[in-house]
Amino acid sequence: MTARLDTTPSGGPDPAAGGAAEGTAAPAAVPLLSCTDLHVVFKGRGGRRTARAVDGVDLALHAGEIVALVGESGCGKTTLARTLLGLEKPTSGRVDFEGRRLGYSMRALKAYRRRVQLVLQDPSGSLNPRHTVYEAVAEGLRIHEGATADESERVAEALSRAGLRPPERFYLRYPHELSGGQRQRVVIAGALVLHPEVIVADEPVASLDASVRGEILGLLLRLRDDLGLTALVVTHDLGLAWNIADRVAVMYLGRVVEVGTVEEVLSAPRHPYTQALLSVLPEADAGDPVVLTGEPPDPTAIPGGCRFHARCQILASGEAERAGVAHRCRTEDPGVLSGDGTDATRVACHWARRGAEPASR
Structure with missing residues (x-):
């Protein structure tokens, strides 16, 4: 991996209280922007098929840090970003700013969007x-x-x-x-x-x-x-994340599957999906590229068990079977990761957690 740009947080100023969210002021230790058990569901024609674009996400951004949200196209990262901006209303769950729940009245959203701004991909x-x-x-x-x-x-x-x-x-x-x-x-x-x-x-x-x-x-x-400034950078480019982020959240099929500091996630990835993404970077010393099996993710038909198991190279190689977790991979949901990515809950993978206490909820 190439050398990183300096990303030492400066520790931003204490945010001023504003009218964008409802409730009482929160202590300074809480995240500046966060979401809890966030779900965003889009209904198809006739309501017969629903796409679970965001399917249970906890994520926290602290003042003065840059968090990279990475994943392949269609994983839900742009929908998650739009929901954090108040451009999409969650089907369930909540978004908090300075520890207070975001309100969705026009007045509350206008005040909120003054303090949380969007930079789009295509300036033209x-x-x-x-x-x-x-x-x-x-x-x-x-x-x-x-x-x-x-x-x-x-x-x-x-x-x-x-x-x-x-x-x-x-x-x-x-x-x-x-x-x-x-x-x-x-x-x-x-x-x-x-x-x-x-x-x-x-x-x-x-x-x-x-x-x-x-x-x-x-x-x-x-x-x-x-x-x-605090920044959430949405990208499919792990090389960009390495150069700019303090923390990385890896998203797959509507859910964050690995989260931690950029050094933890990109230098020693634990989730097989993260390992596969990193293996195709030219600068990564990860051996042969990992070719994922199975079909691309479909948010209208999320599989049972671990949502990555149908494409997982660890399961396909028999390594999960040898570790005694193959059945759990196919049948048991690893659960939603905590927003801050604590040591016990920073990877949603039965194989990566083997020998540790399960962190699902």
């Missing part, structure tokens, strides 16, 4: 081609605060922090006049102008050239260090 699609850079960055400010005397100062500050200097040079430019990296910086500036405490970045560098990816990742790290 998220920027209005008819708006100048200045208008694009000022838009969120105008929505949340209306006309302010310091608007131009805050737009200039946001553009500068996003690496577009001098900011005045970009005010009157349109998205088509910018490079891909510059457009992504404009999107980030549009989030920063509201001084949020959390950024949710959905594949923030997937559409960028390799030469620009490192610059944007370095920018996200500097924002964490300088502003104390």
Whole structure:
């Protein structure tokens, strides 16, 4: 694995109490943003088939840390991110901000989204081609605060922090006049102008050239260090997670199956799915690539037992049988992992937990 960028948390500022969530103030030790037993179900036509896009997730983000949510396409990570942003309402479970349950009234969501901002994957699609850079960055400010005397100062500050200097040079430019990296910086500036405490970045560098990816990742790290920002970075790229994250949550078929520090998860993965994902990285010293058997995951037909067992290379090789856990893999659900990924519950795998107390609930 390649050398990591510096990801030492700066320990962000104490979040100010706001009107985005219901309840009383929570102690400082609680996560800044978290979800508990979260489920999001989408009904098909006629209600005959339902897709369990998020199927029981506990996840916690603490102030000043970057958490990478990784997994293959269709695993539910974008739906989970949208639910944490309040863009999807959970079927069951809860989302908490500063220890207080998120409310779903228009007023509560507007206040919440000022403090928790989204950075999309495709800057070309998220920027209005008819708006100048200045208008694009000022838009969120105008929505949340209306006309302010310091608007131009805050737009200039946001553009500068996003690496577009001098900011005045970009005010009157349109998205088509910018490079891909510059457009992504404009999107980030549009989030920063509201001084949020959390950024949710959905594949923030997937559409960028390799030469620009490192610059944007370095920018996200500097924002964490300088502003104390907390970030959830949604990605299918474990190499990106290695370079930017403090903790990693690996998602498969609607559920987090492994969680821990980036060194724990990516240097010594315990779940067979994580091992398979890592085995195909060019820089990983993991031997031959693992070719998963079986069909891709289907959220409308989640299998019984461990949801990964039909594709699991450990089960297919007979290793689970030799360890005496094969029957449990096929019939017993490993359970939902705790949000913080404590030692006892950081992997949802009977084979990886063999000899330890079961952590299912």
